[in-house]
Amino acid sequence: MKTITSLSQMLKTSLALRKKGKVIGFVPTMGFLHEGHLSLVREAKRKSDVAVVSIFVNPTQFGPEEDFQKYPRDLNRDRKLLQQAKCDFLFCPYQKQIYPPGHSTHVDQEDLTERLEGASRPGHFRGVVTVVAKLFNIVQPDLAFFGQKDAQQVVVIKKMAAELNFPIEIVTCPTVRDQNGLALSSRNAYLNADECRQALSLSEALQKAKDLIRLGEKDPRAVTNTMREVIQKNSSALIEYIALTDAKKLKPVDKIQRDVLISLAVRIGTTRLIDNICLKVNEKVREIRC
Amino acid sequence: MKTITSLSQMLKTSLALRKKGKVIGFVPTMGFLHEGHLSLVREAKRKSDVAVVSIFVNPTQFGPEEDFQKYPRDLNRDRKLLQQAKCDFLFCPYQKQIYPPGHSTHVDQEDLTERLEGASRPGHFRGVVTVVAKLFNIVQPDLAFFGQKDAQQVVVIKKMAAELNFPIEIVTCPTVRDQNGLALSSRNAYLNADECRQALSLSEALQKAKDLIRLGEKDPRAVTNTMREVIQKNSSALIEYIALTDAKKLKPVDKIQRDVLISLAVRIGTTRLIDNICLKVNEKVREIRC
Numbered sequence: 001m002k003t004i005t006s007l008s009q010m011l012k013t014s015l016a017l018r019k020k021g022k023v024i025g026f027v028p029t030m031g032f033l034h035e036g037h038l039s040l041v042r043e044a045k046r047k048s049d050v051a052v053v054s055i056f057v058n059p060t061q062f063g064p065e066e067d068f069q070k071y072p073r074d075l076n077r078d079r080k081l082l083q084q085a086k087c088d089f090l091f092c093p094y095q096k097q098i099y100p101p102g103h104s105t106h107v108d109q110e111d112l113t114e115r116l117e118g119a120s121r122p123g124h125f126r127g128v129v130t131v132v133a134k135l136f137n138i139v140q141p142d143l144a145f146f147g148q149k150d151a152q153q154v155v156v157i158k159k160m161a162a163e164l165n166f167p168i169e170i171v172t173c174p175t176v177r178d179q180n181g182l183a184l185s186s187r188n189a190y191l192n193a194d195e196c197r198q199a200l201s202l203s204e205a206l207q208k209a210k211d212l213i214r215l216g217e218k219d220p221r222a223v224t225n226t227m228r229e230v231i232q233k234n235s236s237a238l239i240e241y242i243a244l245t246d247a248k249k250l251k252p253v254d255k256i257q258r259d260v261l262i263s264l265a266v267r268i269g270t271t272r273l274i275d276n277i278c279l280k281v282n283e284k285v286r287e288i289r290c
Numbered sequence: 291m292k293t294i295t296s297l298s299q300m301l302k303t304s305l306a307l308r309k310k311g312k313v314i315g316f317v318p319t320m321g322f323l324h325e326g327h328l329s330l331v332r333e334a335k336r337k338s339d340v341a342v343v344s345i346f347v348n349p350t351q352f353g354p355e356e357d358f359q360k361y362p363r364d365l366n367r368d369r370k371l372l373q374q375a376k377c378d379f380l381f382c383p384y385q386k387q388i389y390p391p392g393h394s395t396h397v398d399q400e401d402l403t404e405r406l407e408g409a410s411r412p413g414h415f416r417g418v419v420t421v422v423a424k425l426f427n428i429v430q431p432d433l434a435f436f437g438q439k440d441a442q443q444v445v446v447i448k449k450m451a452a453e454l455n456f457p458i459e460i461v462t463c464p465t466v467r468d469q470n471g472l473a474l475s476s477r478n479a480y481l482n483a484d485e486c487r488q489a490l491s492l493s494e495a496l497q498k499a500k501d502l503i504r505l506g507e508k509d510p511r512a513v514t515n516t517m518r519e520v521i522q523k524n525s526s527a528l529i530e531y532i533a534l535t536d537a538k539k540l541k542p543v544d545k546i547q548r549d550v551l552i553s554l555a556v557r558i559g560t561t562r563l564i565d566n567i568c569l570k571v572n573e574k575v576r577e578i579r580c
Contacts, residue, residue, distance in 0.1 A: 011457055019311065104401035105419075105453035111394035129395075130454075137455040163395035164420075165427040167301055 001083050003090045007098075007138055010091050014052070014140035022049040026141030028132060031055035031092075032072040032186040033081050036176040040145040041085040043173050052139050053082055054091040056098065060106075061127030072189045091139065098134065106130040109160045115250050116263055117152050117274065120240055128153060129160045136166050144168050149175040149183050151261055151276045154290045155250060172289040175275075177203060183275045190271040198234035199268045202275040205230040205242075209262050210277060214285045218256045220244035231266055240265035240272070247278050247290050257281050261290065291373050293380045297388075297428055300381050304342070304430035312339040316431030316458075318422060321345035321382075322362040322476040323371050326466040330435040331375040333463050342429050343372055344381040346388065350396075351417030362479045381429065388424065396420040399450045405540050407442050407564065410530055410555055418443060419450045426456050434458050439465040439473050441551055441566045444580045445540060462579040465565075467493060473565045480561040488524035489558045492565040495520040495532075499552050500567060504575045508546045510534035521556055530555035530562070537568050537580050547571050551580065 004010045017024055025048025027040045037053075044051040055078055062068035075092065082090055106126055112118070113125040136144070144161075146154045158170045176184045181203035182196070191199055205227035212223055224242045231237050245252050247259040263276035280288045294300045307314055315338025317330045327343075334341040345368060352358035365382065372380055396416055402408070403415040426434070434451075436444045448460045466474045471493035472486070481489055495517035502513055514532045521527050535542055537549040553566035570578045 007455065011455075015457065019309070021309065102401065103453055105397065105399045105450045107395065107397050107454070109395045111392065134453075134455045137457065140457075160395050163393055163424075164397070165297065165301070165424045167305065167427065167430075 001079070001087050001090055003079065003092065005092055005094060007093055010052075010089075010093070010138050011140070013089065014138070017050055018140055023143070024048055024139065024141040025051045026135070026139045026144045027051065027053045028135050028144065028146075029053060029055055030057045030071065030186065031078050032074055032189065033078045034176075034184040034186065034188075036147050036149060036184040038081060038085045039176050040147060040173050041082065041087050043171065044143070044145050045086055047143055047171065048141075050088045051086070052089040052091055052141065053087050054093070054135055054139065056093055056095075056131065056135075058098075058127055058131040059095065060099070060130060061124050063121055063123065066121070067187075067190075072186055093138075098131065107133045107160060107164070109156050109163075112152070112156050112159060112250050115152075115245070116241065116243055117265065120265055125153075125156050129156060132157055133160065133164065133166075136161070136168060141168055143171055145171045145173055147175060148172050148278065148289045149185065149275070151247075151263055151278060151290045152250060155248065158290075174289060181207070183273075185273065187271055187273065191268060195236055195268045195271065198236050199271075199273055201231045201234050201237060202264060202266055202273060205264065206262060206275060206277045210279065210285065210287075213256055213260075213279060213281060220253055220256055223256070223262070227262075227264065231264075234268070236269045238267040240267060247288075259288065291369070291377050291380055293369065293382065295382055295384060297383055300342075300379075300383070300428050301430070303379065304428070307340055308430055313433070314338055314429065314431040315341050316425070316429045316434045317341065317343045318425050318434065318436075319343060319345055320347045320361065320476065321368050322364055322479065323368045324466075324474040324476065324478075326437050326439060326474040328371060328375045329466050330437060330463050331372065331377050333461065334433065334435050335376055337433055337461065338431075340378045341376070342379040342381055342431065343377050344383070344425055344429065346383055346385075346421070346425075348388075348417060348421045349385065350389070350420060351414050353411055353413065356411070357477075357480075362476055383428075388421065397423045397450060397454070399446050399453075402442070402446050402449060402540050405442075405535070406531065406533055406553055407555065415443075415446050419446060422447055423450065423454065423456075426451070426458060431458055433461055435461045435463055437465060438462050438568065438579045439475065439565070441537075441553055441568060441580045442540060445538065448580075464579060471497070473563075475563065477561055477563065481558060485526060485558045485561065488526050489556075489561075489563055491521045491524050491527060492554060492556055492563055495554065496552060496565060496567045500569065500575065500577075503546055503550075503569060503571060510543055510546055513546070513552070517552075517554065521554075524558070526559045528557040530557060537578075549578065
């Protein structure tokens with residue numbers, strides 16, 4: 001695995017690879033990698049000739065009160081994990097190269113970003129799509145891999161990539177969970193043992209929702225009420241939102257049918273966690289990806 | 291010359307050309323071509339293996355009160371002119387393909403777009419940089435050619451391309467003028483004979499400014515006052531702005547030195563015209579490009 005920090009070096013490498021006809025698979029991350037990220041890297045390896053992983057804790061997607069400073073970082077550990085996953089190039093640019101002084105260009109996706117995470121975290125998606133557009137231009141991938149765990153992010157990036165005509169296929173990979181069902185997240189590192197236990201209520205609530213829908217429940221309020229009960233049993237849990245929306249436009253649904261995204265954000269103590277499942281509701285109910 | 295209307299066909303063509311190692315030179319236009327556009331095409335031919343010209347009257351860069359509907363169009367004439375100029379590909383996409391229903395992603399350049407044209411035409415540059423970013427992704431050029439005539443546009447696009455890390459060199463070509471000094475513009479088609487005569491006052495005023503600065507004038511107000519006098523002699527002329535700014539950040543200058551952009555927007559009757567010169571002011575004074 002080769003590590004690249006310079007933007008121009010990365011671009012030169014990408015253009016040379018493309019000229020040779022190599023298919024580039026790209027996994028943008030903020031580092032502190034877990035099995036979720038590594039599953040993306042393995043999928044990138046499967047579908048491409050060359051896998052490029054970026055590690056960049058992007059300041060513009062954090063709000064002023066958020067955890068940019070304390071966001072966990074461990075580049076040495078990340079490097080070893082990526083080597084084991086047979087990543088070809090690790091791109092870890094410096095903040096000053098990505099955002100030089102006076103940087104004032106951004107990309108915005110307006111339609112899908114007012115709800116859910118966008119409502120809770122104003123400016124978050126503007127930061128996300130801007131850095132992703134920049135990274136797309138530097139890494140020049142054919143495919144880019146994102147996790148279902150950040151469902152709205154996937155939907156927003158798919159729309160951004162299509163509407164700015166990036167010739168890149170966006171691939172959504174399944175959420176990876178630990179043996180208890182907790183969705184892997186770099187932010188799980190903030191949780192103590194008791195909070196870890198309480199954090200299980202997110203996936204429990206989602207599982208319960210799925211069970212209800214499998215039993216024929218069509219009313220989103222009945223589902224969210226049950227989910228709320230599951231979570232509120234935990235003394236440190238504070239629900240930010242629970243939402244049943246369609247999976248494309250992310251608008252609340254009146255009736256559970258077709259593709260439904262069930263997503264939630266919950267604070268466990270001081271740690272903000274998100275999770276979701278996306279269901280295709282026909283005669284059968286099955287999990288799909290955004 | 292091959293004409294392409296479909297986005298996917300254009301992208302396929304571009305990617306195939308790049309794979310062959312061809313250097314693609316791109317000239318984005320709104321059509322109704324004149325010698326100014328054709329000079330860009332010839333420069334693209336000189337510097338690239340393949341010249342691609344796009345014709346797309348971009349609705350998002352027109353204000354609601356502006357001339358989108360009546361903007362002059364003549365695709366047959368344009369096609370002949372481009373053939374003569376040895377253009378290789380003409381790309382003329384349909385509006386519905388560039389902006390499909392529900393399109394809600396845009397690019398914004400915040401710092402440079404509040405002044406001059408940006409102040410007079412709110413939203414204009416957002417429309418420009420968004421469509422240019424889209425066209426860059428579809429045409430995949432190595433070089434893109436713009437005219438000094440739209441000086442602020444060049445400066446804004448250079449910053450956008452650099453800050454979104456497009457691997458594209460932006461080339462500025464000189465303003466082309468008719469034998470009387472009038473800067474060529476598709477909008478000159480709106481002028482009647484008398485207005486044509488009055489429109490000459492824009493370049494006259496710029497010439498006068500250059501003469502004054504050559505004689506040692508350092509005070510921008512003295513220069514703008516003289517320019518104002520030249521233009522106001524014309525009964526149909528209404529000055530929107532006359533500005534002396536630096537050529538990079540487009541901020542007003544207190545003293546004429548180094549690189550100065552002298553730009554103006556004037557209505558002649560109902561037609562809004564712009565023009566500019568950019569001067570390097572050392573011991574000698576000479577015209578440069580942004």
